[in-house]
Amino acid sequence: MAPISRDGDVVASFSGKWISGAHTIAAYSAFVGALIVGIALHYEKIVQNEHWGYPEEWFPSVSATIGDRYPERSVFQLFIAITSGPRFALVALWYVLTKRPNSSLSNFVAGVGIFRTLTCGGWTYVTSTDDHNWHDIFMISYLVATVPWTLGCLALSPQNPQAIRWRKRFATAFFGTIVPLIYFFIQHKVHKVAGAYTIYAFFEWALVLLDVGFDAVTMLDFDGVEVVVKDIRGITRGADNRLADAVLEKQKAKPAAQVISAGFSWPVAFDAAADVYNGFVFWSMLTSLGLCVWYFPLWHMGISGFEAFIVCTLTPYILGPRAIRNLFFRNVRVLHLLSLSGLLAWLLKDPTYRLFAVAFGVGMSCLAWVCTFGAAESKPAYRLESRISAFCLGLIMSSIAKFAWHTNNPIWPVVNETNGGWNKIGLLFAVLSILRSTRDDTSDKFYPVPPRTGGKPGSPALAGLGFAGVMFSMHSLLSDSSTMTLWVWSGYPVNGPLASPHGAYTIIAMGVGLLFGVMVPGIARSWTFYGIGSIGAAALVAFDDWTGYYGALAIATYIMAIAPVLIRSAVHQRAYASTFGFGFLIYNILVLAHVWVVAYAFVPGGPLMREHTDWVVAVTMLCIGAGVYEATARAAAPSKKPKKPAQTSPTARRQRGFYIYILGGLQLLAIAVAYLRFPTYDYTPYHPDSNVLTAGIWTVHFSLDNDMWDSSRRMAYLLKNMELDVIGLLESDLQRVIMGNRDTTQYLAEELGMYVDYGPGPDKHTWGAALLSKFPIVNSTHHLLPSPVGELAPAIHATLDAYGELVDVVVFHSGQEEDPEDRRLQTEYLSNLMGSVTTRPVILLSYLVTTPKQGNYNTYVGEVSGMRDIDHTDWDRWCEYVLYKGLKRIGYARLSRGTITDTELQVGKFVVGQPEGSDEHISEDHVPEDMRFPALFRGEGVKGHRYHVFDEPRYYA
Template sequence: MAPKFKDGDAVATVNGKWVAWAHTAVAYTAFFSALVVGMSLHFNKIVQNEHYGYPDEWFPSVSATIGDRYPERSFFQVFIAITSGPRFALVFLWYLVTARPNSTLPKFVAGVGIFRTFTCGGWTYVTSTDDHDWHDIFMISYLVATLPWTIGCLALSPNNRRAVKYRKVLASLFFGTLVPLIYYFIQHKVHKIPGAYTKYAFFEWSLILFDVGFDAVTALDFEAFEIVVKDIKGVSRGKGKPVGNTFGQGFFWSEIFDAAADVYNGFVYWTSWTSLPVLVWYFPLWHMGISGYEVVILSYVAPVLLAIPVLKSLAVKNPRIFHFLSLSGFLAYKVQDPANRLFISTFAVSCSSITFAATLYGDRAQHTRLESRVFAWGLGLILSSIAKFAGKTNNPFWPIMHAENGGWNKLGLLLAILAGVRSFRAPASSGGDYFPSTGKKGSSLLAGLGAGSMIFLMHYLLSDSSTMIAWVWEGYPVRGPLAVPHGALTIFSMGAGLVFGLFYPKVAGSWTAFGVGSLGAAFLTCTSNWSGFYGALTIAFYLMAVSPVLISSAVRHSPAPTFGLAFFVYVFLLLFHVWVVAYAFVPGGPLVREHTDWLMTIAMLFIGAGVFSAAVSRSSGPRTNAISPNGRRARSYYVYVLVALQLLSVSIAYLRFPTNDYTPYHKEEKAVTAGIWTVHFGLDNDMWASERRMRDVIEELEIDVLGLLESDNQRIIMGNRDITQFIAEDLGMYADFGPGPNKHTWGSALLSKFPIVNSTHHLLPSPVGELAPAIHATLDMYGEMVDVVVFHSGQEEDPEDRRLQTEYLSNLMGSSPRPLILLSYLVTKPLEGNYNTYVSELSGMKDIDQTDWDRWCEYILYKKIKRTGYARVSRDSITDTEIQVGKFVIGEPEPENEMMIPEEMVPQGLRFPALFRGQGVRGHRYHVFNEPRYWQ
């Protein structure tokens, strides 16, 4: 008989645990009934993927099982619909269990739970077959919402140790499974390894087990929670006592907002810091040598001004003044004149450097605040790298960006103001020295050397997740990491290193850790492919881990000499890294020509000096490792932010993952449009990032294969950018770039609508002048193997270099038995000098148009392939060099006697676009001949 209540008779009572068990049972039934039915009826079909089938693949993925075929799809959708009832009830009961006065976290978690339920329905009922984009949107939203749901449930867990233990285990398993899941997906999608998709499928099914199992744990909390159905309205009063210190001493929205604001301020610092060299680079780029504007990089050394007592007192006690002045850099995009934009950004960097030094110095007596500052600064670098990961290597808030080329400058400025107001609302610390007069502080000189070198390497290697990947890339077939998705691994390593350095500073600051970091730097510098990338991950981890140690050591000294020296060291190493590649254009350049190994060695030795100084300081410091409750709570909020950032980077990697199913523009005619363009490092004549303008004209010209020269931006002065990422992803093209930035060239790149079967990177003989890069690639064009060579010759001032390079490349082309197209920058006049070696029996190459006398640099040559058209297209203000394009037909013999024909005789699919006739479009038009030329 049902129990009696004073409010009325109970019609039925149900223990709360059955809601959780019902949810678990029906959810598992939905998935595994579909699996059993699918394996029974359509085994061979659901294990088949785009590369392999049975027996190479013998277990289906979740999506193949639940989304493609009847009746398994129906089984899944019916049971998942039934699951929605217990699911909403579970979220509701969890809210009742955890709700308490004056707390919004339970409401937030409940909202997330409802959102996850709806997005689950989205990817369930909109399958990838129905609408791939919306299926992915719902799936990504579900996975992103899993993070706050998991953390929120852990933070609000009632006082039940068994339940908390299971939640931690299942949450760890869920997020840990993402790593092998992504690994095997890449093995399948990129490397096309047989059987990899089956392994991926097992980890995908494991995610289902862990995700549903995590919510099944609520049964342990609901056991003492009874649902009573009465004949009148009643409200259950039973609530569990929350355990506030699961991750810290309670959860407060104000503090999570404080942490987020601090991290964004760190992002503002790194945005300003990384933008200035890009602006400086514009001027020597157009002057072809030192312009005089380079002197503004001394703005980094602005902390030396803190030697002035009045300025030091103002900056330490009122850092908000300099912080808000530094936001002028976010307004620089409003200025059209490049020089004035540079000067505004220079002022912003000066203020930012002063804020950085003064804030850390002012907080040095308060361990928790200092740790939070360093944590936020490190997370700011990670956020900056993620912003570039999402922006395809452009920071959308840089002064080279604006609304027309993808900039989000107004949003960045608004968030910067809000974050600054939030972070600097509290009074600053006095900055009093908390060390006893007899205590050892280490050496100010060594501390400055270490901090400056560390900041340089963080900027040089970590400010973009693809930079070190470019160092180790050696071409096709893929034998190492890719910018997407492996850039997320670089970001993960950075975050792990930062947390390790804050939680285990003694280990991070040890000589053992320094040795491991140095080994990682050596592997990155001296090896390639995966071994080089493992070195990259190691140095990324170490630099982030040692940063709290070196900064904590540096703030023990007066800020003017320590940070002034640190930033002077940064500037010295910045110039060093320019000199090693720009040796032909700078005084004393040949002394350090091609010595990135020297640069890395000196930088690591400087860090070693900083480690030595930190060890002296630590030896005389407090002997306790105790962290206050406030410190633990502050740490937890930054960890929350870090986890969110890591999940964001994984989501970006997923969304940007290449499809590798690209289609040429005129496949019916088996036509190939090939082009060559010297793009001046992706900065246009007015100092704006030019990727979008480049993309538009490339698409409108219908270019299938494109050689890009002067394209290596993976250095500090170029912004650690990669223009091929945006163009290739937007236009659906394969990309190859090389030799890498550690090979000291100005860069060559290849974009192709056709699969790149193999590619080799060459450094041509250059005993005196700048290095000449080349890519020799074999493309699968409509089933026929065709070679494409992208090449940039040396300078006019070095004729012997150019002669040696001509012989090398001509022999290379002559040795190829396949049809070949050369897309090049030759620095020679038609029919004169080295031209007659490039176009000769030695190379076997022909000029696409021998009558075109008005050339000096760009040339398209070919052999064993039918040429049908050639055109020259003006550049407008994108760069200083035109686009040259040629049309070829695959599968037809090269005619012995070609003749020029009018366009009316050319099939439509082999014509160049009419869009560029006459005045053209946006400043691009056919010029020199004022129209394309065609041959039969």
């Protein structure tokens, strides 16, 4: 053990609180000084932003204040440089104060403190003007490191109630401020609301004050610490020895045990992380099952037989016989390891074998988690809470992963290293997590739980219904943060949430709900809370835009709050086969119903479910209500041996704390993703100098290619290299369980730099129509065309600001060949719609299901609509057509699909602001170079894409 002191004369000493005080004063001086100088010298310039200036905006943001203007930037940088000394000293003193034997948490927190100090210097001295990317990297790194620093300081806090209380207040206020900060930034950036940036600025300044204030609390801890400077060689020649004696007396009176708090444990932290990652793996595999199944009816254009694989989730039924149940309960680790076939599936190239592997993995995972819950039930009560928390946090982690990967999951079997997959890393962590998480479950000391004694007999059927309802709602609504956002999407101008950044709001609501379910289960299972959740579900179904999204946030909070309650209720039945087996059976029925509402034209008895998402949501809430009834009855029933509440145990509190830390980290990660994905809205068409508008139509077949791989990156490659300014996508609505709850348009819009209209949302029961545009979308309206018999026909009617002129674009998917009356009614509707636009140019990007110059074609291209065919001599068409009026058509091309989908890409080139021109074909030599189609796809082309049918583009006079 190190000695308390070394011999020598004390030449100086001071209270440690002055280090904290100097840090606080210097940091506040940097920001406040820059603010005062900025307001005094450049007030109107620093309140000016990209949309508004004074008087609409009257208070500057932090970034505008400390930015590039002299001398405020210099004032800020000078005081921040002064702050660095006390800052490093503060981190060092905190490390000395909180260092404890057999624990490395203080080392970790000190490392984070140094990292935050360095990254602060990074975004301070590298402004966005100097290097925007590095400025953002330093800033985001600083914010992300704030979470472990804050939580670490709370965990290490000495036994000082006043300091702990202030730390909690500052931390809560800091993270609570982030939500309104994002809201008002969106109001400014997206909706361009006057004055919103000023309100945002106040929240931004609040973050600065709270961040510095959190570290200022160390003054309360450092007040009892004295920093001593000793002369151990006698070089000061005049030190007062009496000072040394006084200091030594103080040191003897303050044992280190009085300032070190216990509670943190790396093993427990690793256990929590491993549990959560196992939950992430479960949800990743479950959400991939429907996607893999969907590939087969998609290519068979009807029932394929492979749909039967969804019953793989019924494996808990085999837990009925006691001998089998005992066998599996003792081998939970084996079950989890076998389930990893669902992650290994990406190695299999054949889609059929891949589906087999995924189905087996999901079946084993369902069985493994039921056994995991059962194993936890035989241990201290807090262990079951931990497993359930990990299961629910796994869903949040999966949703965040999809948020970061534009609605794809990086460990799905439909992705690999060529299209964004992290399969190898995901598999490695899965193996390590299982080995870590299940080491206690495989102990020889484990025995299956005995039959329940005492209390009111439960109902496995009601508990199973509750489990089914919460599983289906978690999967269908919460497995992707943009699902409910797209349910309430109504088009332009934007009057509601966006997939990014508002996906972070959904994830935050999920986290808040989970805290309710774990911390106050009595409120979570109350009928009042159930009523709030039901109202939220009704609002989600009935309303669009913000009203519907408020309902979405309410139902997200409720589902995550009731999930721990209903899972615990199901586990307590201890009739695992009948409870969880029945629960997964009802879950599967709800999944089928969820698909039948849109696939009614292709399945037996489909018309009964036609367009009845409201029925599915209502039945789901009734199932949850049945579970709430059972959980409430069980909670009210007396027990012969009442258990001591888990939260009274210090071990339980510590265990719960780690899951809350993980939840906090995940929430900040979601916010960071939202920041990184925030749209720039600075999009530029490919040939602005020539007023060229290149538009295309493509039926993308739900973004699964011919070999069951996600095709979004290959699509982006083709669209970018074809220099498309406007693209209509059909069969693009992927926001269903069976399609993985995806949205390819998010990736395409951000990768290509385009505005996007998703089109009619998932609750509108279509296969989807989407529009992406380099030009601002001034207005868009969604249409569901008459479809008395067959599937619904979606259309988007959008007005674009193309080079200062308003141009209308219509994206449309007609009904099936088997329903001629539907297609006739749809033809009349759409022709009248296009004909009503008499003063603006119009482009139709469509899927018409007709032969050129026959039948409905003559209505689409006729006097009512006023539209012209892009090339009336092209006889080799049946589905895709490009029509136009009011623009000069200069080119037309057809590109082979490669293996991306089953439909080609058709493209037309137009010049905005010129009359329509003639039908005369001209050679490419007579076309200016910047108006030509890319030469990349001539001849054999690249990656399976080439000009075909004509073997080259066509041009017109």
